Every structure is written in structure tokens, then in C-alpha cells.
Amino acid sequence: MAATDQSLARPEKHFLDGVGEMPTLFRNFDWSESPLGEPESWPPGLRAAVRIMLTTLHPVFIFWGPEHRCFYNDAYKALLSDVKHPAIFGRPAEEAWAEIWEDIGPQINFVFDGSGSIWQENRRLPILRSGGLKESWWTYSYGPIEDDTAENAVGGVFGICTERVAQLEVERRVSRELDRMRRLFDQGPGVMFVMRGPEHRFELANRACMQLLRHPGLIGRTAAEAIPEAADQGFIALLDSVYATGKPHVGHHHRLAFDRGHGEAPDEHYLNFVFAPVIDEAGKITGIFCQGTDVTESRRAAQATAEREAHFRNMANNAPVMIWVTEPDGRCTYLNRRWFEETGQIPANALGMGWLDATHPDDKPRVTAEFVQANAAERPFRTEYRLRLADGSYRWVLDSAGPRRGTNGIFLGYVGSVIDIDDRHEAERRIQTSENRFRAAVGAVQGIVWTNSAEGEMVDEQPGWQALTGQMPDEYAGYGWTAAVHPDDAAATVTAWRAAVDARRIFVHEHRVRRFDGEWRQYSVRAVPILDAEGGIIEWVGVHTDVTEQRAAEAALKALNDVLEARVQTEVTERLKVENALRQSQKMDALGQLTGGIAHDFNNMLSLITSAFSLLERKLSKDDPSVLQFIEVGQDAAMRAAGLTRRMLAFARQQPLSPARVEINALIENLRSLLAHSLGKGISIDCTLVTGIWPTIVDPNQLENAILNLAVNARDAMDGRGRLTIETSNATLAGAELSESVDAGDYVVICVTDNGKGMEPEVRARVFEPFFTTKPVGQGTGLGLSQVHGFVKQSGGGIEIASEPGRGTAVRLYLPRTTP
Known part of the structure; x- marks a missing residue:
């Protein structure tokens, strides 16, 4: 039911409302020079498309009309150079985009011809920018904007685009890195x-x-x-x-x-x-x-070495390792047989300091200095070097010795041993190679790489995390790294991380992280446990990948889809309301035409009958009272039938009206006594008549009949006992306040309300239909409310009814306001 207080009317939002340069340009543009004319006269499809374009954050443009006039939003403007904006606003597309018209012109015409939509991905287009034509790549789509008045029912093209230059450059760099x-x-x-x-x-x-x-x-x-x-x-x-x-x-x-x-x-x-x-x-x-x-060759060599070593061991079975002894001055005085067997030296050139000649030339200076210094300080000696074997090859050995002292503690020299550690050095070299390979793999990963302990805590130096967040080692140690996670995401992150650590499974998560510059960015996180040979976790290796722009693009696309879906749903709902109103109007018009024709024919016959009765009354003798009584009965029946035809004509909006300027409050005051007499003592009448009621032009007699008709119906609904309320007010209807039965405009409203038994929805839906009545046969014609409906509509107004079972009924008459 429409609001009756002018202060409650809500202003309709204009489709060019909004902030930013482009909404302002739309509103301030001189449309009088444009073929489109003023925005208020634009077709609905164009207004809807412009509204969507101005409210989305994605780059959007429109080509409209036979000349394909060009319009766009702030996001699209940001992609244009000063050469283009604002020069191309409202200009024909062929003029605005002359440099690429051979590429896009056929596509635009394809959509305007009603042939469908266009999708282009990574399309190369040379765009005119500062300094001349610049190469660029675009992904875009063209879709039709429907307009029933246009050729092929397509009034324009709705375009959505993304410039791909930066993304393609990234993809090229990634491709080169992959190569x-x-x-x-x-x-x-x-x-x-x-x-x-x-x-x-x-x-x-x-x-x-x-x-x-x-x-x-x-x-x-x-x-x-x-x-x-x-x-x-x-x-x-x-x-x-x-x-x-x-x-x-x-x-x-x-x-x-x-x-x-x-x-x-x-x-x-x-x-x-x-x-x-x-x-x-x-x-x-x-x-x-x-x-x-x-390792075929190294295996063969290793087998040969092992066989040779076994041979040497069998020959020097008294000592499994090389043993040596020195004097306090450092001179070697004893080398066991194993030394000579391994190195190929002979006592003459090995004793004294000659054993140093068996070390690798690159290691000899260092080993000599370490031995001399240790001997001078009388401290233990321990070093590693490459020892030349008898076959000229070198192997890593561990040479260690402890001071040999007499009973009085005097330093007597060293007793030492030489152990082959070449296999251990090879293993360490392989480990180093593996570590280098791992570091190279980490360097190839796109994102910030970090490691955590087996228990899930951040330890040691983490240069990637430090560069990302600016945290120092003492800040991110343990779970201190969570301080760089957004407060709204930190608890969920810790819970998910601990669950992954406890379950020993891959960790996949997403959260916001504060960068070193203070900006919050969205990151996708993935961490994998590194296992040892027995399946135990050694540590966790994780990577943070920035997905801020990707998530923003997804959110913008979803928002656009939501807007489009809501718009479609609204249009479907409005179309169904219009179709229902049209069907009801056509039905009532057909019934009105049928009823009007019958009423006219019936009225003509009644005229003959009443004329005949008048002639009979004049010609027959008044001395015979019985004959005159029958004539009176016939005339009374004819008059009631004439009243029925008037109601039928009122429903059909064909009755003659005598409109005049009416002051509604005065008319209702004059009806009070008649209403009280007609409704009986069991009905109380309350009149709420607002001062300052606007004047209206209607037929006062028909308006009195309509109010009386509504009052009698209310009396019947209250079974002769209850309260009838008559109210008056002014109302301005517009926008969401409009209903199917009342158009926009200024109205004087008369509301007749009772507290009777009310109506079921299926009864309320049919009350204005002719000949429909809930009264017993012979107690109603079903034309009372139809007559009121016909009178109000014939007077240029509208009528609404609200009723619920057990809560009474309210009928509002909307009569058009006239100027003073």
C-alpha cells in the first residue's frame, strides 16, 4: 500500500550519480550538441549500461548508436594517455580509434549486427600514446546492449578490457628462466x-x-x-x-x-x-x-685401491695404520712399514723432515707451519692433508699426535698416526654439492623461501623472511614471525600451522603479511617437510607467494557478476509485474466493454417499459385502485433495474459524469448524517479530516455514492456492529511507492476503514470484478465495488484495498489533485 505522507517519499537515485572524474564529466557534458540528447531521454538499456560502467572498478567502455559514440569509466581512463583523454569522450569510435579501426571495427560491427559477442585474448594493438604509436597487448570482450528501438535490437556495445603488457613481460621472463x-x-x-x-x-x-x-x-x-x-x-x-x-x-x-x-x-x-x-x-x-x-670408472678404481690396500695390510699386518715418532726438535726418527708401503718413501728420504715431501704441494706449507708451531708449543698436533701414495695419487688423511713426555714431564716429542679419510672427504664434497643444488633450486623459486625447525619454529638466519617483513632474527625466532601476520589472520595461521606440524603433512594456507614498508599484502603459503631416511622430519621448507593482485582481480570480477545478476533479477521481477497488470487491465477492459454494451441495450428497453407504464397510468381510470397498484409495482421494478444499469455503466466507465471542483472535507461532513442513518446505531463513525487538503475535480454525486457504497459494504462486513473510520490526506506517489493500480502524481486520498471480519487473499483479489459477491443470492449484485472502481478510474484516479481475515478492511481512493 502506498505511503500517504509526502515526507516519506524517497528520491530515486540518478543513474549518473557517483564520485570520480568520469561521473562528473557525464553530468557536466553538453549533451545538447550530441545525437544522444539529454541523459533523461536515453533508452533504458543505455542508462543501465552507463550505471554499471560508472560503478565498477574494472576498465569498461561503451560504443553507442549508429556512429558508435565512445564512453568509458575512471578505470578505463587510467589506461589512456593525454592524447586520448578527454578528446575521445563522446566521439565516434572510428574517429577515436582510427589507428586500430581496421582491427576492432569489424568486431564492433559484428556485435551491432546482432551476430553475437566477441572475446579476444592477448590481442596486439598499436595504441596512439605520448610519443607516437606504442605496442600493447589487450584481453577484451564486446557484448550487445539491447534496445528494441534500434536496428537488430542492438543499441550499443558493452566492453570490458585488461591491458596485458606487464603480465606478458612477466610471462616472457618466466619462459626465459624456464628455458x-x-x-x-x-x-x-x-x-x-x-x-x-x-x-x-x-x-x-x-x-x-x-x-x-x-x-x-x-x-x-x-x-x-x-x-x-x-x-x-x-x-x-x-x-x-x-x-x-x-x-x-x-x-x-x-x-x-x-x-x-x-x-x-x-x-x-x-x-x-x-x-x-x-x-x-x-x-x-x-x-x-x-x-x-x-660411478663405473671410480668403482673400478676404488676396487683396485681396495685390493692394493688389502695387499698392503696383509704385508703390514702388525700395524693397521701408519705410525710415526719424533724427537723434541721435531725430527722424525721412526715410521712403520705401513708408511713406506703407502707412500713409497724409503727411510733415507722420509726420516727427519722428509715425510713432508709426501704431502700435496699445495698442503705442504700449511702442514709444515702447523707442525712446527705445535712442536714448539709442545701441544697436541692434528691436521688434515692430501698424502701422496706410492702410485703418485693423493688421498686425504688425518694426521694426529699427542706429546710424549718423560716421568718428569719433559717433552720428548710426538707419537702419532696417519689415518686415510679420503672417503669421508668425498662424502662431505657430495653433501656440499647437494646443498649447492638445493640453494640453486631455492633461488629459482618465485616467492620468499624460508625454513623452520622440525617442531615448526623459525630458527637460524632467514634472509628471505627478513627481506620481506623487515623483522630481525631475534624478532622472528620461534613463533615471533606471527607478529608480521595480520592480527585478523594470525590465530587461524598458527592453528593451521600447528595442525600441519602435528600431522606431518604439507601446509597450504593464505594470509596477509606486513611488508618491510608497512603495506599489507595477501600471500599464498606452502610448506613441505624434509624427511630423513627413516621418515623423520629434519626441517620444513616453505615459500610465500604474493597473490594480492590476483585476489583483487577475482573480487572485482565477482562483484561485477553480482551486480549483473541483481540487475537481471530486478528486470525480470519488474517485467512480471507489468505483464500481470497488463493482463488484469485487458481483462477488466473486456468485461467493461461487455457490461457497457449490455447496460446500454438494457437501458433502452427499460425506457420503453417506463414509458409504457406512464401511458397506462394516464389512460386507465383512476377509479380502479387495483390496476394503479400493479402499475406502481411495475414502475418500481423498472426504476431498480435502471439503478442496476447505472452501476453497470459506472463499472464500464461509460456513465455520464458531471465533474466539479470539490472540497473533500466539506463533502464528507455533509454525508455524516446520511451515513449515520444508513448504517444504523450499531456502527460508530470516526472522521479524521486533515486540514489543507488539496482540491480535486470529480462528480460530487458519484463520489457521495462511492463513499456510501463503501460504508454499506463495511456495515455488512461488521454485521451491523463496529467502528467505521473515514480519513483524508494528501499524497505524492513516485518510485518505490507506486503500485499497479495508481500512477505517479499528486493525489487527494480518502481512506474508509472498518474493523470487520476482513477477507481471504483469494477473495480480496476479486473484489473489483463485476458480479462477484460473497453475499447470499438475492442480497447483492456484485457491482458495488466494481462501480466504485469504474468511477475512480473514469475520474483519472486509482483505488487500493488492504484486508486480512479478522483484522478488517481498508479501501483507499486516490483522486487527482487539481491546481488552485
């Missing part, structure tokens, strides 16, 4: 390959792998197809185990013999390798990565 990594992978000195799936199908393989396997069609084949020998020699079983368990396998000196054919002996190789599972983001094993080294 570099592929070259490094291919040029790696060791054997490397990646197998995909449970059948172990080769996906990647470097040059060393190809040279070892000698299979030109390796990529795409399974291990069993490419290396049939691998199954019998245990490799396939190892691959199956790693894929099934997810545990890496480290192989040492594993034999692999290839059948090269042609009657040749098997090509035998020994490999040190690692089979490591490839795990995706969901924690699923998708393949196996292998890194191996062909």
Missing part, C-alpha cells in the same frame, strides 16, 4: 630424468641420460619398454616401491648391464642414484624424479 633451467637440466653432468605415473613413463630426460640409455625414442615410453633389462636387474621393483610408499630410495653402486646386441658382451655400468617421489599440491604421488651418477 635456462631446461638447458641447465639438459647440460647437467649427472643422469637426470622424470617418470610419470605408475607405469613409469619417461617425461623428461637430460643429455647424460640419453647417452647412457642410447634410446632415441625414450620420451613417452615406459621404463619396461625403454630398458627391458631394468626389470631383471631390480630397477622396476625399486620404482614400484618408491611410487607406492612415497619414500625415496638411494642406491649405491647398483649394477645395470645393457644388451647392446650384435653379439657384444653386456655393457656394464655401476650407478649411484636417488629415486624421489614427485608429489603434487594435493599430496598425491604423480611420478618419480631420478638423479644418478655413473
